[in-house]
Amino acid sequence: MPTTSDTGSYLTGDMYTSGYSFWSKYDSIVFNRSLRLKDSFNNFRNQIYSDSCIEDNLKKWKCCEQPNHPSCSILPSKTKAIETMLSDPQTDISLVFAYLWCTKVWVNFHTFNATQQRDFLEDIETGCPNPCFGNPCKNTQGVKNHICHVTGTFENEYQCHCKEEMIWDKHLRICLPINPCDRKRFQVCIPENTLQCIAYNSFEYECICKSEYMGIDCSLPRDACYERVDKSQSNGNFNCQIHLGNICQPILGTDYYQCICLESYQPLLYTSEPNCFGRINPCHTIHVTDLLINSSLNDEKENFHMVSNKNQYIQPSTVIYWGLTCLNGGQCVASEDFTHAACVCPTAPDGSLLYTGLNCEYSIGIWSSWTLPSPCFPKNCGLTRYRWRRRQCLNNTIDDGMIFHSPDSLAKLNEIGTLQRRMPLPCPGVAEEILPCPPLEPCIKSHFSDFMMEKKFSYETLYYFTYTTILILPEIDRHCFLLSLDEQIPMISL
Incomplete structure (x- = not known):
């Protein structure tokens, strides 16, 4: 061979x-x-x-x-x-x-x-030749159970199954011990960022990082949103509840972070870490006194310390959250998770809306009843026939008792109201509807009378017909055309 x-x-x-x-x-x-x-x-x-x-x-x-x-x-x-x-x-x-x-x-x-x-x-x-014939791993140190694996055809193409703390060297054909923390060429931990490297076995190790760093090799600056120095503490992403849309902002290189809570979330006052665990009903306007009652804190008349990203003292009378305000009889309805809210505006007895807008601040016009449908057109024939009906927008001016939503002063509110009263408010929908009619036989259009359609043409009648068409019919057609204009389809006013 x-x-x-x-x-x-x-x-x-x-x-x-x-x-x-x-x-x-x-x-x-x-x-x-x-x-x-x-x-x-x-x-x-x-x-x-x-x-x-x-x-x-x-x-x-x-x-x-x-x-x-x-x-x-x-x-x-x-x-x-x-x-x-x-x-x-x-x-x-x-x-x-x-x-x-x-x-x-x-x-x-x-x-x-x-x-x-x-x-x-x-x-x-x-x-094929068997390089493991005779078991060359039998007398090799560090081999587990003297197991030999064939990796090729030639004499040295085999591999011994080494013990867990050792690795096979195919060039030396022996099992060598490995300590990942002792590697010089490819270091598993960044030395200047690491307090200690701990090797659990040949392949598992842990880098104990300095407080300013994190990561499997201590190469990343500390991000408290992902990992705390004390790993038993919950990180900032959990405390800020980022899966609900809140934001965690780390102070890189430290064990601190800040929470930016959405409008429907707030920090719990009895938790020492920045958080967004509190839920806010978007339909309610919250005062500091409400938080005192709901937070199991002592009812103190003095200023209290609200835990947040920075030290912050709030007077008990301060409004810290404005809920959604629904005007003109509208009702605020919030989702189960308090992430969304909307105003349900009042309706008329027939179910139509009386007000619209985010806060039910805009009045909607009311339609009159529909008129009776017109006769079908064409009247006695036609596959496609139709009729129409109309209605009128009744209240196209603003009601004097209507409430407008505005964060500004009452004077500004009156100013806006005065401007809007001059503007007509539209009614939703259309003022005219086209309705289908049952189809009838197709309409036949012809210049010939019924009598002439039934006659058989002879040479004499053909001669007479030609003469009539050339000399007489043009004048008759002109007169009929003028009459037909009066019978055209009435114009539809929109």
């Missing part, structure tokens, strides 16, 4: 005989991932025998059929190359195939699926 030193010349095709390369020919056909070992060997052997009987002119070499033929004295180029490689075909064919197939299958082994790997492992055990 060829040794490792032979592979370079074989695979690069340095062995040529009259321009023919043995390896370049069979290296590409000896291995097929869809064929098992036995089938691949039969294909290889048949190809060898076939190529041995081909002359340089690609004709069949007669010596293969007639051993005494004169051409037997001159070997073709392919036959000569094969004879050089296979001095004993019975033995060397198997050796050459084993070398080619075994090296190929190990190179491609990682590309196989699970079923192919299982099948080819059986073939490898059958037809």
